[in-house]
Amino acid sequence: MLSFWERESLSKYDYVIIGGGIVGCSTAYHLKKKKPKAEIAIIERGVFPSGASSKNAGFACFGSLTELVDDRKGLSDDEQLTLVEKRWKGLLALRNILGEKNIGFEDNGGFEVIRKAELPALEYLDHYNQLLRSIFKKNVYSLKPNFINEFGFNKSDIETIVSNPFEGQIDTGKMMKSWWSLCSEMSIKIITGCELKGFEEKNDYVNLNCQSGNQSVQLQANKIAICTNAFAHKWFNQEDINPGRGMVLVTDPIEKLKFKGVFHYDEGYFYFRNVGNRVLIGGGRNLDKSTEDTVEFGINPKIKLAILHDLKELILPNQDFSIDMEWSGIMAFGAIKSPIIKKISDKIAIGVRLGGMGVAIGTQVGKELHELLADG
Known part of the structure; x- marks a missing residue:
């Protein structure tokens, strides 16, 4: 009243x-x-x-290589270029309006973990470097296989790493x-x-x-x-508005964490990054889309199990860690x-x-x- x-x-x-x-x-x-x-x-x-x-992973990104390759199924080169440019302009606007310090922006770069299943996407690396040159004026993607050891990842499961110097990370809060x-x-x-x-x-x-x-x-x-x-x-x-739930978890602080930056794998469905000396990891919606197409918050046990497996076997092999928090956010997708x-x-x-x-x-x-x- x-x-x-x-x-x-x-x-x-x-x-x-x-x-x-x-x-x-x-x-x-x-x-x-x-x-x-x-x-x-x-x-x-x-x-x-x-x-x-305020629930996302804080990735200041515009598209991993394998994600762009997968998008070729439904988008032309011109459409992809327009979409990447919109994302890039949006990131620049966010940084300019609010200020990089105020959003906790860190220019640590973006990376993609390439396993055997993703190797065919590398055939398009030169193509996308050429396509995106009109926006970034230089190559976006480069191969950095030496980063596997440098970052402490499981080298038996990873073929190489694609590096992108134009991406970064923010503090979502x-x-x-x-x-x-x-x-x-x-x-x-x-x-x-x-x-x-x-x-x-x-x-x-x-x-x-x-x-x-x-x-x-x-x-x-x-x-x-x-x-x-x-x-x-x-x-x-x-x-055409379809919900998609995404889960995220973050570890307790890890002594001598070896990597910084934002990382994708599995065509961008999985992602992880450092938050100081913690690891934040999330995604996996593709493992159970029918369940994750919801506006209800919650944790999917199947996806959580997969994330914890990758954290232990792929990202932090032979390293102890514990989980501090887990949560979910609701996104929207379309055709x-x-x-x-x-x-x-x-x-x-x-x-x-x-x-x-x-x-x-x-x-x-x-x-x-x-x-x-x-x-x-």
Whole structure:
């Protein structure tokens, strides 16, 4: 139940952004830059972002070699080039807007572990170096077999390592803290613990029916943006938005950890990195896709077993370790890897389906989405 004062002064906005993750914050930020006098609110159902923005592995990446090779099945070279460029521009924008120090950015490089099954992908290494030269002006991928011993990996299971000097890593928590701080500094209202239950478009505005604890709250906005990634499917089931859960775990500190950087293997489905002297590892959704196509958080025992096996046998052979934490995040995928950025009506737009690349493209998606809302 709202008071008269709350209804008149606290519940009406020019723009309401649904979703307090990377895309939602970027959309609000760019709207406020373009329209400084606009009243803007971000509503987020959780205490923290509910999808993957504060639950991802913190990879500042744009695509491993085997992932790009696999994408050839559905994308032309021009389409792949466009997608990589969007990811790269998104990473640069994230670093520029928030500041590298504020997001814990580390320029340790990206790597791909190549086992026997992935060897055929190396035939495309020169092809992708040539293709991506228009963006990076130099070769992106190079072979570094000596890194197997240097990083302490199991050399009997690994054929070589592909190195990429343009990738890096961030602190996901610091990134979201910086986004929320920046939005607050710009007088963008952030309302957490506020879940959108439904919305209705009127002639001059959009009514939003929300739930905050046991209280029903109605907000009003001239225009709204839906930035809830996989969770947007409930409102737009005609769109190709499919959820994908990803699990992550992190070890306790490991004495004399030998590697730094971000690593992929198995066409990007598995990934690991250092966090200081800890190892963070996750992925494996491809082992049980039917179970992992869900918006429910949780840990899949089958995938966890595979991750722990690889951690012990592939990454940290003959080395003791213990697990500190495990968690999961919810991503969104579709038949194609490009995000959905579109107007649903004159008052409603969506920016969703980030394909597990939220860190890379989230900022850019928000920038493009704000243009749809700000025009007209």
